[in-house]
Amino acid sequence: xxRTLFLLSLAALxxxxxxxxxxxxxxxxxxxxxxxxxxxxxxxxxVLPFAVLLVSDWFIGFxxxxxxxxxxxxxxxxxxxxxxxxxxxxxxxxxTLTGSVLFFIVTNFGVWLQGSLYSPDxxxxxxxxxxxxxxxxxxxxxxxxxxAVLFGLTExxxxxxxxxxxxxxxxxx
Numbered sequence: 001x002x003r004t005l006f007l008l009s010l011a012a013l014x015x016x017x018x019x020x021x022x023x024x025x026x027x028x029x030x031x032x033x034x035x036x037x038x039x040x041x042x043x044x045x046x047v048l049p050f051a052v053l054l055v056s057d058w059f060i061g062f063x064x065x066x067x068x069x070x071x072x073x074x075x076x077x078x079x080x081x082x083x084x085x086x087x088x089x090x091x092x093x094x095x096t097l098t099g100s101v102l103f104f105i106v107t108n109f110g111v112w113l114q115g116s117l118y119s120p121d122x123x124x125x126x127x128x129x130x131x132x133x134x135x136x137x138x139x140x141x142x143x144x145x146x147x148a149v150l151f152g153l154t155e156x157x158x159x160x161x162x163x164x165x166x167x168x169x170x171x172x173x
Contacts, residue, residue: 003164006157007039010150011048017146018056025138029053030099031146033073037080038087038095039154045080049073068110072103087151096147100140108132 014028033049040048053070057063076099083095108128111117118124118131157164 002161006161006164007154008048010035010153011052014146014150015052015056018052019059023138023142025135026142026145028142028146028150029056029073030076030103030139030143031096031150033076034080034083034095034099034143034147035150035154037077038083038151039080042081046074046077049077065107065110065114068107069103071110072106075099075102075106092147092151096143097140100136100143103139104129104132104136 011032014032017028029049029052032052036045036048039045050070050073053073057066079095079098079102083091109125111132112125112128118128
């Protein structure tokens with residue numbers, strides 16, 4: 001019970017941080033999807049990031065391409081499943097980068113596929129990815145920041161509060 005409350009508290013912080021003003025693409029959702037995959041029961045690991053997305057999108061507003069965004073976060077959550085048994089600093093950094101790249105590839109492919117901004121050929125796809133590169137910097141920075149916060153707070157809490165049942169949070173357990 002205390003473990004669930006702790007993990008849900010971290011998720012609530014992620015919701016709040018998405019709703020306050022922040023640089024474009026500097027958001028906690030990919031980190032939360034990775035975190036959910038790594039720490040929550042697999043049956044529920046998708047619920048957390050999608051609930052956060054739905055709640056925050058309800059306030060922010062829904063947008064074109066929402067299915068691509070949610071699909072990308074689904075894939076990031078699967079990366080979290082892989083991370084579950086390999087939570088070292090290196091594996092967490094690699095999983096974070098993988099999640100950022102997956103989000104970039106999937107969502108920008110969706111933008112291109114919608115066909116309203118870029119030509120429907122390979123040149124249009126390349127143009128789409130090139131145009132998205134400036135936003136990728138913030139995606140990387142936001143994912144790294146929020147993964148460090150979520151996983152770091154979990155590691156600190158695991159050391160201080162054994163009742164959380166998260167022993168070895170980032171030590172390859």
